[in-house]
Amino acid sequence: MLDTTKQAVRRIALVGAPNCGKTALFNALTGSRQKVGNYAGVTVERKKGVALTPGGRSLEIVDLPGTYSLRARSPDEEITRDVVLDRRPADTPDLLLAVADATNLRSAFRLVCELVQTGKPLVLVLNMIDIARHRGIEIETDALSRQLGIPVVAACAVRRAQMADLWQLLDQLSETHTFAKRENNWSEPSATQLRNLQREADRLIAQAVRYPEKPDNLTTRIDSVLLHPVAGLLVLLTVLFLMFQAVFDWAQPPMDLITSGFDTIGTLIQHLLGPGLVESFLVDGAIAGVGSVVSFLPQILIMFLFILLLEDLGYMARAAFLMDRIMGGVGLHGRAFIPLLSSFACAIPGIMAARVIDNRRDRMTTILVAPLMTCSARIPIYTLIIAAFIPAHRVAGFLSLQGLVMFGLYAVGIVSALGVSLVAKLIFWRNQPAPPFMLELPDYKLPRLKNVLIALMTRVKMFLHRAGTTIFTMTVVIWFLATFPMAPANATQPAIFYSFAAMIGHLIEPLLAPIGFTWQMSVALVPGMAAREVVVAALGTVYSIQGGADAALQVGHVLASQWTLPTALSFLAWYIFAPQCTSTLAVIKREAGGARWMWLSFGYMLALAYVASFIVYHIALAV
Amino acid sequence: MDRQELTPLGSAPRGYRGVIHRIEPSANTSSLPADEIERRLLELGFSEGAEVLVLHEGPIARDPIAVRVGCVVVALRRQEAMAILTHESPYHA
Numbered sequence: 146m147l148d149t150t151k152q153a154v155r156r157i158a159l160v161g162a163p164n165c166g167k168t169a170l171f172n173a174l175t176g177s178r179q180k181v182g183n184y185a186g187v188t189v190e191r192k193k194g195v196a197l198t199p200g201g202r203s204l205e206i207v208d209l210p211g212t213y214s215l216r217a218r219s220p221d222e223e224i225t226r227d228v229v230l231d232r233r234p235a236d237t238p239d240l241l242l243a244v245a246d247a248t249n250l251r252s253a254f255r256l257v258c259e260l261v262q263t264g265k266p267l268v269l270v271l272n273m274i275d276i277a278r279h280r281g282i283e284i285e286t287d288a289l290s291r292q293l294g295i296p297v298v299a300a301c302a303v304r305r306a307q308m309a310d311l312w313q314l315l316d317q318l319s320e321t322h323t324f325a326k327r328e329n330n331w332s333e334p335s336a337t338q339l340r341n342l343q344r345e346a347d348r349l350i351a352q353a354v355r356y357p358e359k360p361d362n363l364t365t366r367i368d369s370v371l372l373h374p375v376a377g378l379l380v381l382l383t384v385l386f387l388m389f390q391a392v393f394d395w396a397q398p399p400m401d402l403i404t405s406g407f408d409t410i411g412t413l414i415q416h417l418l419g420p421g422l423v424e425s426f427l428v429d430g431a432i433a434g435v436g437s438v439v440s441f442l443p444q445i446l447i448m449f450l451f452i453l454l455l456e457d458l459g460y461m462a463r464a465a466f467l468m469d470r471i472m473g474g475v476g477l478h479g480r481a482f483i484p485l486l487s488s489f490a491c492a493i494p495g496i497m498a499a500r501v502i503d504n505r506r507d508r509m510t511t512i513l514v515a516p517l518m519t520c521s522a523r524i525p526i527y528t529l530i531i532a533a534f535i536p537a538h539r540v541a542g543f544l545s546l547q548g549l550v551m552f553g554l555y556a557v558g559i560v561s562a563l564g565v566s567l568v569a570k571l572i573f574w575r576n577q578p579a580p581p582f583m584l585e586l587p588d589y590k591l592p593r594l595k596n597v598l599i600a601l602m603t604r605v606k607m608f609l610h611r612a613g614t615t616i617f618t619m620t621v622v623i624w625f626l627a628t629f630p631m632a633p634a635n636a637t638q639p640a641i642f643y644s645f646a647a648m649i650g651h652l653i654e655p656l657l658a659p660i661g662f663t664w665q666m667s668v669a670l671v672p673g674m675a676a677r678e679v680v681v682a683a684l685g686t687v688y689s690i691q692g693g694a695d696a697a698l699q700v701g702h703v704l705a706s707q708w709t710l711p712t713a714l715s716f717l718a719w720y721i722f723a724p725q726c727t728s729t730l731a732v733i734k735r736e737a738g739g740a741r742w743m744w745l746s747f748g749y750m751l752a753l754a755y756v757a758s759f760i761v762y763h764i765a766l767a768v
Numbered sequence: 769m770d771r772q773e774l775t776p777l778g779s780a781p782r783g784y785r786g787v788i789h790r791i792e793p794s795a796n797t798s799s800l801p802a803d804e805i806e807r808r809l810l811e812l813g814f815s816e817g818a819e820v821l822v823l824h825e826g827p828i829a830r831d832p833i834a835v836r837v838g839c840v841v842v843a844l845r846r847q848e849a850m851a852i853l854t855h856e857s858p859y860h861a
Contacts, residue, residue: 213811251813251838336791336803339810347815356839364841365823372834374827466843470828581798581805581848583812586834586841 154239154319156205157196158228160260161244162252163211164459164587166272168192169302170244171208172599181603183738185235189224200316207236213252215259216333220505229263230331240266240318247277247284247299248588250354254346257293259334264327267295268318270311274299276590281357288353303593364459364588371463381467384460385486388451392444392490399443407436425628426621433675434620438613441493441728442605448487448494449604450597452501455483457592461501462584469582475563476570477514478507479582485511485562488518492729496736497608504580510566510573512737513746516729517562517722519555522677526720527554529681533701534713550717557721561753619727620675627672641686646671660719660758661712661766670725677725711765718761722754777820777835778850784822786854788814788837793851805851812844813837814852 161167171179175194184191192208209228210221217223228236243260245253260267271277271284290297298314301307334342371377411428418424455461465479472479480502488495495515502508531547538546626649632640641647650668657667665687673680681700688703704713724730724747734743774789791809793802800808814820814837823841824834832845 214807216807216811218808249838249840252811252840255811334807336806336810339807340815343810343813343815360839365836368824368834368841372824374825378827462843466824466832466834467827469832469843469845470826581800581808581845582832583808583842583844583848585812586843 158238266324396443430624661762715762724750777852
């Protein structure tokens with residue numbers, strides 16, 4: 146154990162503007178010794194890590210949310226302000242590292258001037274110094290240090306050699322330094338004070354920084370294509386198409402592998418234990434539960450890999466720029482586009498991807514509507530019902546009627562997602578005006594493998610840990626409902642008909658009769674709560690179809706003989722909206738930071754499902 | 769200078785080069801109060817005397833716009849950019 150009690154500095158907080166490379170510096174300081182959690186009482190991500198200095202000291206590093214000023218315009222920025230001003234006793238830093246993008250000093254120096262007012266021990270780190278030097282920007286650190294009255298050090302987070310000065314300074318400060326107690330003169334800056342801070346910053350730049358005659362304009366040249374009204378949209382569509390393909394298609398083989406792996410374990414246990422309650426719990430409850438969590442991993446990995454690469458590259462801000470007007474009309478942020486698109490594969494990576502939206506209001510709207518995008522779990526249900534009930538006619542000679550119905554189901558999902566976000570904008574956020582779209586478009590940079598991998602691992606751990614526990618619990622609960630009480634020895638019907646699931650099914654049957662659902666369907670909906678596609682197997686169970694390779698095909702035949710067309714159409718309409726995926730609900734609860742949001746999603750989707758099914762059923766009856 | 773003689777950045781075409789004369793949001797510039805929008809613009813670097821250059825326009829209704837101010841490029845909607853009053857750059861090419 147390292148003895149840290151004698152150190153003058155034990156906890157360091159990183160403060161800086163968005164895009165200043167703060168996270169890369171955090172990674173360079175802490176390596177893989179990181180922990181991501183939430184700040185007490187708020188859903189703001191708290192990133193902490195341990196830095197081991199060359200001098201053998203251990204320092205706790207906190208990566209504070211990026212901000213342009215201490216004014217705190219959002220819950221994230223409030224955390225930054227409160228930690229800087231010692232208002233959060235558990236996180237009080239001994240030293241602030243102000244991280245500045247050396248290629249963008251105007252806003253960085255304004256923030257530094259503001260931080261100086263707080264009287265906190267402060268060091269300025271000129272990050273990305275290699276890029277600045279490459280562009281011919283010359284910064285006199287000594288002059289800056291004299292002017293500001295604080296240590297100034299140049300660094301480059303992604304090059305080990307260029308971190309040496311910073312490490313040395315940290316060692317030096319944490320051993321001997323006693324910081325002069327200075328008063329806190331900070332107060333929330335008015336527009337006039339901001340102007341003065343900026344003037345001070347510009348004066349510092351004039352004294353200590355020299356810019357080249359010809360500025361680097363590579364980013365501008367790339368943007369003249371990527372932000373072009375036509376070419377830019379085409380590139381965006383291509384990127385999105387690739388991403389959609391990747392999440393949808395590339396993830397399939399590993400997902401199948403994981404699923405069949407868990408199936409094999411299940412079969413093995415079945416053989417070892419023989420049929421029985423323990424076997425059923427292990428196979429249908431525990432293993433199915435763990436399996437359903439783990440099988441999402443490939444999609445989540447691919448999704449986040451794309452998002453992290455695009456984010457680090459600097460493209461995400463461009464996508465938001467291109468989509469802003471298109472999405473803005475219905476109250477969605479330009480950045481919501483990627484989360485919503487990925488929700489076509491699965492709402493879970495989509496909802497997690499909504500983290501790229503800084504503003505809480507915009508993020509919540511995106512999380513609320515993401516499950517309405519037609520996810521891949523709906524496809525087995527749609528395919529089953531369409532194949533069984535929709536004739537394989539051709540419309541207008543070449544369009545398949547079945548394909549048209551499928552397309553229609555997707556379209557209804559998209560339209561209703563836009564509709565719901567519009568309603569949320571008009572009702573829910575009535576008193577909370579949309580923040581204006583104002584966004585820095587950072588220079589393009591090549592993503593660093595190490596930073597991408599660290600961020601990827603953080604997301605995966607978070608998903609497995611947070612969502613995993615909830616999803617697993619819910620799967621076990623549903624198994625319990627579908628298993629107990631057990632069927633009597635002389636049972637003539639499928640065992641599920643004697644369980645709590647059947648009781649619930651009978652209980653909700655009168656409610657579902659007006660939308661044309663039979664009581665068998667009501668029973669199947671209960672285990673179907675685990676995940677949408679489970680309902681196909683559950684229908685097989687209630688109609689006593691033995692499993693097997695062509696089980697789904699048989700279910701289709703049975704349904705075609707047992708259901709009427711209005712019932713089938715009503716069932717399709719139900720699954721456009723039905724909130725029948727406990728994993729999604731669990732992730733909403735985690736990501737939105739409260740059960741309130743989960744119940745809200747559940748409630749509005751259930752209501753939409755019921756109304757849609759009711760309308761479809763009665764129109765189909767009348768026709 | 770009067771407002772009439774100045775060009776609001778929000779109505780500037782692509783390629784426009786200017787110098788910020790003042791930031792003057794009106795009550796209906798944005799969904800946010802005038803004082804708040806003024807501070808946000810200042811925080812992004814839109815301060816008096818800074819040079820601006822309209823680099824790119826969005827695909828629908830030429831909105832939003834991407835503006836170089838100092839060393840950074842900022843994307844914003846024309847609606848909010850109307851609060852940034854500029855005069856044509858003296859160094860205009």
